Amino acid sequence: MSRQIVLLLIAILLLPAIASASPATDTPVDADDEAPAAVTARQNTVWAPPGAGTDGFTWVQLVSGEWVKGEIKDLRDGNLSFDSDELDLFEYDWADVLSVISSAPHTVTTWDKEVHTGFIVASNGDIEVFDGSGAVIAHVSPDQVSSMIQGEARESNFWSGKLSVGSTVRSGNSDQSDANMLVKLNRRALVSRFDNTLSVNAANSDGSKTQESVRYTSKYDRFFTRDFFVTVPGYEYFHDRFQNIAQRHSPSVGLGYDQKIGPADWDTSLGAGWQYIEYESVAADQDLTDKDWVLRLGTNLEWDITSDLEFDLNYSIFAPVDEFDRYSHNMLSELSLDVWWDFEFDFTFAWDRQNKPQEAEDGTTPEKDDFRLTTGIGWDF
DSSP states (O other): OOHHHHHHHHHHHHHHHHHTOOOEEOOOOOTTOOOOHHHHTHHHHTTOOTTTTTSSSEEEEETTSOEEEEEEEEEETTEEEEEETTTEEEEEEGGGEEEEEESSOEEEEETTSEEEEEEEEEETTEEEEEOTTSOEEEEEOGGGEEEEEESOSOGGGGEEEEEEEEEEEEOSSSOEEEEEEEEEEEEEOSSEEEEEEEEEEEEEETTEEEEEEEEEEEEEEEESSSSEEEEEEEEEEEEEGGGTEEEEEEEEEEEEEEEEETTEEEEEEEEEEEEEEEESOOOTTSOSEEEEEEEEEEEEEEEEOSSSEEEEEEEEEEEESSOGGGOEEEEEEEEEEEEETTEEEEEEEEEEEESSOOOOTTSOOOOSEEEEEEEEEEEEO
16 A cells, blocks of 8 residues: 555544534524614613614724724634724724624634624623524623634635736847736635645746746644644645756645734644655656655744735745655745735745755756745735
8 A cells, every 4th residue: 555545544534533523503693684672772882883783884892982893804812803994904902892783693603612693792801692583692702712704604704815916028138027826715614724825937038938836735724722723634736847846746734733923823833744746857867756755844924014014924844754855845925015995015925945956857956946026916805
């Protein structure tokens, strides 16, 4: 039995055990239901604006006494992500939130794997969930909330993504064109997350290709506590003819730790996997393919510097068990500035390294490091 099959069997055997702890759910509230009188009555109790509870928005009152209206994107680790027309996406420490009144159903998931769907009213930190008849179906402490989203626990509410494109064209004494694309597709569910990233880069100079690379990464994380998660599976595909790599496949499994540090979300994971590499060409006495067990270390940082400025950093390194010095790593950092609606300027820096590149058939050896700095326009969806 091949090593690849053994790794696949391990992943298959682990999945049922991880997925067995399914959250218990209440009978969902219809997304078109209007807030019951018990919710709108809080308007007078907390001196809310006249439309609170009836205008389709969620109203949040800060400890300063100010009210803002918009949509709750998430509540996690004591931080409320709130999207308003005027302030765009903003982070509030829950300690700075005095009251909340929602006029649309929300789904609240706890770390005890309970799921409650209803209308949200919060006062002095305590969160109450009302059903359509006005009965309180749950009292939830903010530190027990693993996720809070507007609407029912529908599949469409779990997905988000981003498309970023950039291009440069030069003509005159030399003709040169560069194009790059970055696509992210993420699923944030009750106690899991599924992240996918595709990066494509190409460049031509005077009719000849000078760059051609494709990288796709995917990982499914399942949280078994608020901080610890298991990745089953993770996967990376990479192609770069100028690094002499026709294709590289790296499936893996691992364990990770996630933590919230102010406005930043940072996680680190360690795992093991299998790597298969096929080269574009090799010297006469070398194998065209290479395969081995590998160790993987990865880290991800998402930092909302301001309401309009965000920084993302992704880093991973794969090291063969038999030859650690044949490691390869990738770093992708992205600084995004909101400009209008869901569009933003993106400044991206990437660093690829093959510590021991494979010599090609013509005797040339690729450089160890590739650096890339690009600018583009991004669209969040």
